[in-house]
Amino acid sequence: MNREGKLFNVISYIYLTIAVLLVVTPLYLLLVVSFKPLEDSVRNFFAPPTSLYLENFKVVLSGDLYLNSVMNSVFVTVIPLAAIILIVPMCAFTIARNMHKTFYKWMYRYFISSIFVPFAVIMIPTVILCSKLNIMNVPGLIIVYIAFSINQALFLFVGHIRNIPRELDESAHIDGCSVPRLYFSIILPLCKPMIATVAVINSLWYWNDFLLPVVLLNKSQRYFTLALYQYMFNDPQNYQFNLAFASYFLGMIPLVVLYLSAQKYVVKGLTAGAIKG
């Protein structure tokens, strides 16, 4: 390495280490505070736990509605994901293969047109619509998540399917393969990378979302998702942060596992998903 390269590496080393420390310190606190009794944390926030102390987690898990809210979060993440993966690729396939027809070209534009509309414009009418339809509950939130995810997912799938060579369709057609069979046994399996991508982008959103649960699920505590539960049960007057931190720690685990096991797709997914702006 030449002198410039060495200098660059030293500066990178210093800069990145500071950046990583800034990012990691709150996460470190989250970890150690979750595993310590309250008094220990107050005495010294940063000291590692002296023994394997699991009392915080026990208290959190025995909380009245905690597991209920975890289940709600699982529902509002898994069901919309499954629905999106079921309905969007088939619609994208139809559009991608018929793009030369005016009707489908306009259908595509119709789907894409809403991508730039900020959520604020949709929020109030959505709440009113849901309350009129009497779906201010978990199924209602699931429906809203599905509807709000279609434009971006469709955009990504259409782009992906247009890159699958049409010769595949034609040879399948000559062999007497019907359109549904062509889709389910040839096109859909080829969409796997994009399915992973869409799954990652959307699960980050569904699992961590706060605003939509606040406006749609405030009718009963039984409807709370995890994020809402964590927020509603932090009374500032009587805030036991060791318990709170333990519940944050538990809430992070699913996405951390997802991220560490599918890091490649996360990076690809974010890059592809960002194009939508």
Place this chain on the structure above:
Amino acid sequence: MQLKKLFQKDKNSGNRLSYFLFTTPCLVMYTVFLIIPIILGFYYSFTNWNGIAPTYEMVGFNNYKDQLSDNSFHYSLVFTLTYAAVVVFVIVFFSFFTAVFLNGFRSRLKNLYKTLLFFPALIAPIVVSLIFRQIYSGVLPWLGKTLGWDFLSKNLMASMDTLKGTIEYVHMWYGMAIPVVLFTAGLQMVPEEIYEQAKIDGANFFSRLWHIVIPYMIPIVNIVFILTLKQCLMVYDIIMGLTMGGPGTRTQTYSVFIYRSAFMNFRVGYAASLSVTLFFIMLIIAVFQMTILNKKDVNAV
């Protein structure tokens, strides 16, 4: 008649039926729960509806006229715009440099650092802000007392001078993760040959950065800018987690203001007009920014 045609066994209409079945679920969901709400949002902004009463009147542009004389509107808009200016600038600037350093970093720590830097994106913003509230009110004062540093021993969120900065910092902390990934991916698009050639020709690090790397990064800058701007103008979670808009309404951002107008003051029509205004503000900034930045763009995509 139509239906009969659709179900005829000949090859083409068989396709048509499956295409119909393939597109209907998406079309219905999307139209009913997204397009109709958008249209209703614009429509409500011309009414005086309170969200509950069965009737309301059309009031033309009155809601928009009311905005002009509403102090809470001015305050929250200015607060949000200045907030967004700081956060967007810092995030674009530092995530770009973080990516440049990560990209050229020769060390075994590289992958570990990359992984760790992404972690904030995995935590719910509401949870991030609750963690930081504890850090500001508990951990930092404790640290200040232990180390004998006076400026830290007070709660930084208790003083109006530092309050806004503490909120902005939380946003930067979690908002930087995804832009770093985007810039890192973008840096792969810079053609190796041009970069190496410039090196041989004796261009130093900064002129290579300015003349070669940055032009290729313009599309990513656009994306990061718009994504972060959208996030900042709609910031809700971390305000609710840190201050709930307080003290009083001193940290009431635009989206908190919309939320309160609609669901606490029951001025749905007015709140809808606020959202439409936000839509146009975002549109203007986005168009303006694209026109400026695209002048430096090499591929002009």
